[in-house]
Amino acid sequence: MRRLDIRIERFPIRGAFTISRGSKTEAEVVTLRLSEGGLTGWAESVPYKRYGETLESVTGQIEGIRVELEAGASRADVGRLLPPGAARNAVDCALWDLEARQQGLPAWQLAGLKEPKPVTTAYTLSLDTPEAMAEAARNAPGTDLLKLKLGGENDLDRLRAVRDAVPEARFIIDANEGWDFQTLERLAPLCADLGVVLIEQPLPVAEDHLLTRGRYPVSICADESCHTSEDIERLADRYDAINIKLDKTGGLTEAIRTLDSARSHNLEVMVGCMVGTSLGMAPAVLLTPYAAFVDLDGPLLLNADRSPALCYQRGQIVPAQSGLWG
Structure with missing residues (x-):
């Protein structure tokens, strides 16, 4: 019989993490452990405030299926017992880790995926004044791919300031639904000239219908608009790319389905994350061989990561046998 353990943990953020919807100073995560036969699989998830999730609601969802989990529920069972979201993420990924340890195989092999290789990750700059974002760009840890949180009146000034500070860098812009259609029409051509390679979720979800795939010189990526594989067909003629977050x-399990569906529609894939520790990033690393863009910098934004942790070197995630997950 399995044993389930659920904990809430908090990891201070270096400074603050600010997007168009607000700011926070710590990563609040749900950590789940499933133990069976002397082995333990574990995982981490971050409740999505944008969708009404809280630490209490996520732990409550998991507690609600404790009996089934401890009786041996499979990943397929969990897919029926819980809706998409942070609770199912923690359970699903803990089951992957447990199975990998039980079989003595890496999780990427169990999942039928390519072996992850060193990959460049974006580094996120919080929404701030142009001067502060330029300074943050100069101090970024060794990557040439920066993700700029935007969504304010002076966004073009912010972008230009960062461009001047790091003229060789490439940029992902993430407005977190903070632009309107007129702003996108005005800024997209200018973004292309300033080194932007991707614009992530510029419009509110309810305004997706205004988008047309291939309309702009910079690819437009769905984030808040895309949750699971069921969303792909609806978005395929509006967006150029999708952001998969576990x-x-x-x-x-569902992330792999979403990846397969996106690829079948010739959409570019970005693998993203919430602000969390290496434990939250590790399962998403398995998708990176198929991604055009990787944004798994959560641990780099923290004062301190878990131990063991993923290996970050000069802007790259370097897969290592640390025993962390999978």
């Missing part, structure tokens, strides 16, 4: 899909 806290949206509800774990690695």
Whole structure:
């Protein structure tokens, strides 16, 4: 019989993390452990405030299926017992880790995926004044791919300031639904000239219908608009790319389905994250061989990561046998 352990943990953020919807100073995560036969699989998830999730609601969802989990529920069972979201992510990824340890195989092999290789991750700059964002860009830890949180009146000034500070860098812009259509029409051509390679979720979800795939010189990526594989067909003629986050899909199992669907529609894939520790990033690393863009910098934004942790070197995630997960 399995044993389930659920904990709430908090990891201070270096400074503050600010987007168009607000700011926070710590990563609040739900850590789940499933133990069976002397082995333990574990995982981490971050409740999505944008969708009404809280630490209490996520732990409550998991507690609600404790009996089934401890009786041996499978990943397929969990997909029926829980909706997509942070609770299912923690359970699904803990089950992947437990199975990998039980079989003595890496999780990427169990999942039928390519072996992850060193990959460049974006580094996120919080929404701030142009001067502060330029300074943050100069101090970024060794990557040439920066993700700028935007969504304010002076966004073009912010972008130009960062461009001047790091003229060789490439940029992902993330407005977190903070632009309107007129702003997108005005800024997209200018973004292309300033080194932007991707614009993430510029419009509110309810305004997706205004978008047309291939309309702009910079690819437009769905984030808040895309949760699971069921969303792909609806978005395929509007967006050029999708951002897969395991806290949206509800774990690695559905993330793989979402990846497969996106590729079948010739959409570019970005693998993203919430602000969390290496434990939250590790399952998402399995998708990176298929991604055009990787944004798994959560641990770099923290004062301190878990131990063991993923290996970050000069802007790259370097897969290592640390025993962390999978």
